[in-house]
Amino acid sequence: MVNKEWQLQDYLKEKVQIVDSALDRYLPEGTTLPAFLHESMRYSVFAGGKRIRPVLMLAACEAVGGEIENILPAACAIEMIHTYSLIHDDLPAMDDDDLRRGNPTNHKVYGEATAILAGDGLLTEAFILLSNSSHFGDVSPEASLEVIHLLAKSSGSRGMVGGQVVDMDAEGKEIDLPTLEYIHTHKTGALILAAIEVGALLGGASDKQRQALCQYGEAAGLAFQVADDILDIVAEQSQLGKDIGRDQERGKATYPALLGLSGARQRASELRNMALSSLNIFDDSARPLREIAGFIIDRSC
């Protein structure tokens, strides 16, 4: 067990380094005018994110034998989209959070106006990067357009942004399990699924492989959220680096609140098993994806 976790940690560390170094190359430098804005964009991108979406994208690409060089722009673009969504979610008009990953949130450092614009800038930067033909490598224009479409759709008003609207609306209300799953499959699940699907597409997956990986992505995305809800209740603040119990305090519906703690753990475990069984058609190339699914659940149990 110790050996297995050690290997996964090595894998994650290596991939995070690759992604971080590519993000540093692709983002405008902090001195690019207007410097205050670009500093603010970089502040949130390099505020200690775990790079889950880019790493899943790289792992899906490798599972089908693809070259990760070709997908680094897409991997960085999805992290920019994820970071923009965190900056906007943390705003006073939204979740009003002062801390994120143990650091002051963007608007606490740069002010609300700049935070809104840094989010806008990062979202737009993702599409600048995805449409920059000098980064395409072996990727065809058709595939680049499909990547843009997948990432835009999963992060827009019928994806991530839609999930956030329903989440805000549900605050302080009693909601049922289908509504909670709607929120999570949209707010976080859609972009995780897109990470996997883009990795599969750019890795050269067959239809069957792509379908299997999408099933994995759906289950893993939801499992991740169930685990996050559990963590919000059981983890120590120092461990997670954000305000603990805020979901409860804010009257947000969570899996433990709807299913009880053991019910939520059971749901997480079911989702992990679904994620794992969808990988049955793959050999050892899918090992990172298998271990990531286990890791998601283990950290909450």
Place this chain on the structure above:
Amino acid sequence: MVNKEWQLQDYLKEKVQIVDSALDRYLPEGTTLPAFLHESMRYSVFAGGKRIRPVLMLAACEAVGGEIENILPAACAIEMIHTYSLIHDDLPAMDDDDLRRGNPTNHKVYGEATAILAGDGLLTEAFILLSNSSHFGDVSPEASLEVIHLLAKSSGSRGMVGGQVVDMDAEGKEIDLPTLEYIHTHKTGALILAAIEVGALLGGASDKQRQALCQYGEAAGLAFQVADDILDIVAEQSQLGKDIGRDQERGKATYPALLGLSGARQRASELRNMALSSLNIFDDSARPLREIAGFIIDRSC
């Protein structure tokens, strides 16, 4: 003169109808879940915008003999990007405006959180539309990617968003003419230039035609802003439908403040002449572009 204006008004009316009807088709319906979000997105898109950017795009396309059918998705995408920027600019943390085109601003109707997300949704929707291959018509994937790149770059942190940051930062400060022109060439000029360049590109312009149209776009974009500054001082509230003199009240630098009213009018007139002379290589197909340049200035003089 009456006859000339009448013809331009007919041209604008016809194009606005084409754009409005395409926007209605391309935007998610107001009943699409989450309905509150999609209503809010539609509210601002259909709040009486003059569609200047899409109309300039269509006119540039027609100037080089292109088919406007092929550019309707791009024309609608640029209007979505423009509308998102207005929603975010109006927010309490930014310009804090209650009225826009005579109507309550998005956050006054839907609340601040939804307004932020409606802006995010519209920006993302633009890229969903631009990457949707079922709308491409005769446009190649390479050209579609170039359009995405032009629109993203002009609206991002080194374009429109960057201009807004410098504009916010300049509030209440004494700034010089180069800074004021930086603000306007980025905040409004970049997207107007992109409208023209995309119209030229998708219309099949030669390099020489594209270059001439870009010169037109740069001059017309800046002329538009100078005229807007003049209007802010001289127009009646009822005529413009927004709070008049707000720029002055807020301590924003304007062309009339830096150059005096007659100096600003002279600058607007110079820019119009630059715009017109860049169209010298075109025959009557560029008449709408010529008349639009005149119209921009006439409304402020």
